[in-house]
Amino acid sequence: MRAAVLGATGMVGRTFVRLLEGHPWFKVKTLVASERSAGKRYGELVPEAPEEFKELEVVSLSDFLREPDVDLVFNALPASVSGEVEEKLAERVPVFTNARAHRYDDDVPILVPEVNPEHLKLVELQREGRGWEGFIVTNPNCSTAILTVSLAPLREFGIRDVRVATMQAISGAGFSGLSALAIHDNVIPLIEGEEWKIENESRKILRRLERSIVPAEFTVSAIATRVPVLHGHTEAVFIELERGSIDELREAFESFDPLRKLDLPSYERPIVYEEVPQPRLHRERGKGLTVTVGRLEESARGFKYVVTGHNLVRGAAGGSVLNAELAKRLGYI
Known part of the structure; x- marks a missing residue:
């Protein structure tokens, strides 16, 4: 299938391109970036580009939208421009997006394949209600993706309440998100809008799907911090369950x-247990798609554990590629 990557020169876009190198199902034919990048070879703009794409000429978004001659699109554009772009493209082709523009639409899934694959059925409502040939599938905020993978196996014990404190890598802020002076020797206990996303996206992802999504009945409370780590978000999770023991949770x-x-091409084991998870040691596990859980202990209101995962792979581009693979395997594309 012919694919395009939008925002191909940004941090998430570069990750998409790297993950799609040699992909057995999706062949990247078009790389889309800003007007100032259009007409240049991708290797000129991204020196570390895979050989497969170094000579590919980058096109502007406006030119691509006039004739999007592909079978599916991966979107790494900012949310500020993604809304209308995604809707226009979805009239014709499936869009798998890292942007938040449509995450909260009732008929758009926030998909984490190992957690809520049944939510893909929402694309049928999109096509029916909006008259589209394609559809939009979003992946969650990076911290939410890592958190919900760790919560998924605990649903059988009856989740009542989740509290999480995140320690998020600087790459989550993009190339120009933080100055070295701001983050060096520092922890920044505020990431604008992040806590709302974690609290609300997690509950949508872990909801039941009937004709629409039925809200999850537990609460999620988050505090988000930025720490001087390059890649890999770490989260301290406190969870109250209806039942369960340490041994049962670890199992x-x-x-x-x-x-x-x-047998999805990019699929890796989603969770590995390691007593002391650390981003520098464990973020590349499973090619960046595996989260590492550890420090599982009893706490005053239930249990606590630590989870770490690669924010650009599991939390962004890699999750979107998995979403597309699942959609293809299940016959949606």
Whole structure:
């Protein structure tokens, strides 16, 4: 299938391109970036570009929208421009997006394949209600993606309440998001809008799907911080459950592997248990798609644990590629 990557020169866009190199199902034919980048070879703009794409000429968004001659689109554009762009493209082709513009639409899934694959059925409502040939599938905020993968195997114990404190890598802020002077020797206990996303996206992802999505019945409270780590978000999670023991929870983590039989090209074991998860040691596990859980202990109101994962892969581009693979395997594209 012919694919395009929008925002191909940004941090998430570069990750998309790297992950799609040599992909057996999706062949990148078009790389889209700003007007000032249009007409240049991708290798000129991104020196570390895979050989497969170094000579590919970058096109502008306006030119691409006039004739989007591809079978699917991966979007790494900012949310500020993504809304209308995604809707225009979805009239004709599937859009798998990292942007938040449509995450909260009732008929658009926030998809984490190992957690809520049944939410893909919402694309049928999109096509029916909006008259589209394509559709929009979003992936969540990076911290939410890592958190919900760790929460998924615990649903069988009845989740009542989740509290999480994140320690987020600087790459989550993009190339120009933080100055070296701001983050060096520092922890910044505020990431604008991040806590709302974690609290609300997690509950949408972990909801039941009937004709529409039925709200999850537990609460999520978050505090988000930025720390001087290059890649890899780490989260301290405190969870109250209806039942369960330390041994049962650890077994749930270690046995969680729900999509193995689908044989998706990018699929990796979603969770590995390691007593002391650390981003520098564990963020590349499973090519960046595996989250590492550890420090599982009892706490005053239930249990606590630590989870770490790669924010650009599991939390962004890699999640979107998995979403597209799942959609293809299940016959939506």
